[in-house]
Amino acid sequence: MSDHSLALAATKDSVRGDRCEVAGGCPASHEAGYGVRGVLTWWRGSDDVRAMNDDAAATEFSRLVTAVLRRFFAQNGCAELAVAEAAAVSGRLWALVRERGLPRALLEGECGVSGGMSEEACAPLVGRVLAGANDDLLAKTVTQLVKACFYPEFTVCRDSFREVAKDGSCKRQELARVRQRVSGTHCVDCPHWVALTPAGHGELLQREWRGAPGIREENCGVFLPEDFRALRRWLHARARV
Numbered sequence: 001m002s003d004h005s006l007a008l009a010a011t012k013d014s015v016r017g018d019r020c021e022v023a024g025g026c027p028a029s030h031e032a033g034y035g036v037r038g039v040l041t042w043w044r045g046s047d048d049v050r051a052m053n054d055d056a057a058a059t060e061f062s063r064l065v066t067a068v069l070r071r072f073f074a075q076n077g078c079a080e081l082a083v084a085e086a087a088a089v090s091g092r093l094w095a096l097v098r099e100r101g102l103p104r105a106l107l108e109g110e111c112g113v114s115g116g117m118s119e120e121a122c123a124p125l126v127g128r129v130l131a132g133a134n135d136d137l138l139a140k141t142v143t144q145l146v147k148a149c150f151y152p153e154f155t156v157c158r159d160s161f162r163e164v165a166k167d168g169s170c171k172r173q174e175l176a177r178v179r180q181r182v183s184g185t186h187c188v189d190c191p192h193w194v195a196l197t198p199a200g201h202g203e204l205l206q207r208e209w210r211g212a213p214g215i216r217e218e219n220c221g222v223f224l225p226e227d228f229r230a231l232r233r234w235l236h237a238r239a240r241v
Helices: 005-016 047-049 054-076 083-100 120-130 138-152 198-207 225-240
Strands: 018-021 037-044
Touching: 047 225, 054 083, 054 138, 054 225, 083 120, 083 138, 120 138, 138 225, 198 225
Parallel strands: none
Antiparallel strands: 018 037
16 A cells, blocks of 8 residues: 555544644744644544543544554564554553553643653653564654653644755655654644644645755645544543543
């Protein structure tokens, strides 16, 4: 299956036409003219997330994480991750989320500060989710998913997706590098995932594109994976429950 087909399949599986208002008072995309306070159209509204009981939340989290896991393995040319294995991984990650809680949701008017997680803090969490699995690609995927769940919320993009080297290139726009990232061109905690619609996000990346012509269009599901957007937006809403 092509990268574009994978993206379409993920989108059809996860995108619905409900609406959600995203809290926060700073522009997540000042250069694009989009703000995080706008009303967005996305796969499920925050009211639906708030209405979920623990079992329903666990099931939905597993569905979203499983979609990311299986797509990531496929885009790296590996055998498709079994549904049962993906569900076991997502179950252990959900247990961590339940234990630690998600990062504090920003209050109205807060911008937040981008942050990270040290190797010393991240490694034990990744180890718990892997539960002894000895697979380099799975470890890479889980590491990024752990960071996506536990990095603090903020609302102004770091602009890493368009940082230009001396030779005029941007490493976040090189296909070989981006294949190794569950979140494509953008950081796992980039506020654009929540603040922009898929169309608006695509337009933003197109305006700032410095990679080879045609590569972005041919590999849109790698550079801007919609299954990852669905996960990020669900986590954003869940943090407000």
